[in-house]
Every structure is written in C-alpha cells, then in structure tokens.
Amino acid sequence: MVCNxxxxxxxxxxxxxxxxxxxxxxGMSFRSMVMLGLSLALDSEAHRRTKKIKPVTFKGKGKTPAxxxxxxxxxxxxxxxxxxx
Numbered sequence: 041m042v043c044n045x046x047x048x049x050x051x052x053x054x055x056x057x058x059x060x061x062x063x064x065x066x067g068m069s070f071r072s073m074v075m076l077g078l079s080l081a082l083d084s085e086a087h088r089r090t091k092k093i094k095p096v097t098f099k100g101k102g103k104t105p106a107x108x109x110x111x112x113x114x115x116x117x118x119x120x121x122x123x124x125x
Contacts, residue, residue: 051059063073107115 059077060070060071063070065072068076103110103115107118
C-alpha cells in the first residue's frame with residue numbers, strides 16, 4: 041500500500057511558475073514534477089556522498105630525514121616560513 045503525505049511548502053513565485061510551465065510542457069501535474077525534482081536532487085546528493093575519491097599520490101619515498109619525526113606544524117613552518125619574532 042502506497043501512502044502519500046500531504047504538506048504545504050512556500051516557494052518563490054518565479055520557481056512556482058517555472059515548475060508549472062515545465063510540468064505542462066511534459067504533460068505532468070505540478071505535484072508529479074515536484075516529486076520528480078525532489079527525487080532527482082536526493083539521488084544526486086546520495087551519489088555525491090558515495091562517490092569514491094581517488095587518492096593523489098606522488099612517486100616519492102616519504103619524508104626526508106630532516107622531517108622524519110616532525111609534526112605537521114614543523115613541516116608547514118618550513119614550507120611557508122614563520123614570521124620573525
């Protein structure tokens with residue numbers, strides 16, 4: 041059994057008109073167009089969250105001996121310099 045929830049939303053007049061026009065052009069109801077738009081937005085968001093990001097690696101051999109045991113702040117200071125006190 042499919043249940044539908046009735047709700048009220050406030051949307052900008054321009055967005056309402058554009059949605060209504062797009063729905064009419066596709067032979068859809070306004071309700072169907074809104075549901076399609078929400079589904080597409082949520083599916084797209086879910087896809088972005090699960091998209092794997094390929095790590096960026098370099099062909100180096102790790103830290104140089106001078107920075108082998110250094111923390112990030114020491115590496116950052118060496119890279120960007122520290123203000124003279």
